[in-house]
Amino acid sequence: MNQVPALQTAVDRYSNALAVPTMLEKLHPRKQGNPGNAGALAPAIVLTSISAYEGFAEEFLAILAAHRGQNYAQVAKFVTMNNPTVATFESKLKQLLQWPANQNWEKQFSMSVWDPPREGASTWITQRTLSWNETKDQAEGWMQVRHCLSHGLVRGYRPEIWPGPLKGTVQASGVLRPQKNGKHSLSLHGAESCAHIYRLAAQQLSDAAVGYAALASLNWSNCPDFAL
Template identity: 45%
Template sequence: MSFPVVLQDSVNRFARSLEVPRRLVSLHPRTPGNAGNFSALPPAVVLGVISAFEGFVEDFLATALHQRGYGLGQIARRVSMNNPTVDEFFRRCANEFPGIGARLAAGPGVSVWNVPGVGRRPQIETVDLAELRRRADGWMQVRHCLAHGLVSGWRSEVWPGPLRGTATVSSVLRPRPGGRHAIGLIGAISCARIHLHGARLIADAVAAELDTDLSWTALPDFPLERSVVPGR
């Protein structure tokens, strides 16, 4: 017995894998001052989101190539990736579906927190796909440093230089005095929004090339600011 392989299943699995990062964000009090043990939540969110994104990239691309009629051997060669970034997802998809470039040219941006200078307050800004791809590379460096135990991520620390490529953690992390940098909750939320938006833009463009539509309603929003509950 065979079962249909559809792109929407990849999106649904992506949403499921983001459930834990979403709940971790909801645990944070989002109050001024030292967050105490809640400071361990941002690095956990970053690791969870990027891990979910990596799984989605491999799953989605394999499914898209299957729908294109590729054999298992061809698919295996094309989806063999090590820690894919948003930029690599774009390039891999563009190689197989050249039409997505035109579809993405006027794609909407995504709102994230900026990276303020030392002592400055962060502000919300909107970044386009090109800038999103660059920042996602920076977040992948953050992921490498966390995964390899070079930093703990829960406090301000001195982070090492790039482990791969040229992107640096300083391009996405909030600077602190003494050459230190910190993730913070707003950094983790920006990381999540960057990866979710990049995944959605690119996947929607590929789906359009395959004459299908995707629903993203199951994915969490990772709102920039805390929701206000009436009466509180």
């Protein structure tokens, strides 16, 4: 193959792709009650942040595979994925690098997300801490949210019935805010959790990969992380 780009290229492009959901987040008035047209910002953040993650995962895997000596045809086949979640990205990296199971970082990893309030509550001030396995499960749930939005099964800016997944066991409703009559809502806080999960998981897996492969460290300082 021709000269292979540095893996930092994938991070830099991911940073560019996250500029839009970052700006959308800042547009929200953050007031209690009906947000009006601003309610469309939460589903837009989910759609754009997950799309940015998917582009990053594909590009990072392609560059890493090229660094490992794969040719164009092999790389193209390797990075062919449908809606890659955090678990998908992890599986592909383990396949490529032959990672051992149960690495230390998996046990040490933790991150915080907004904890959806119970039905009838009016605040999102609490957070919960996720382990690595819980992070992967939450990412699966948010991918189901994205699926429902992109296929027009819901609108995402009001309480709705969110359909279950066609495959797998993680429900979109499992990461959303419960409402009356079996409905769930997305809201800005949920969208922030979604973007935060995918962004931090992307960094964790990528940093672990370059460390294991003894490649140059990645610089994430310019990449928005949607900190809570």
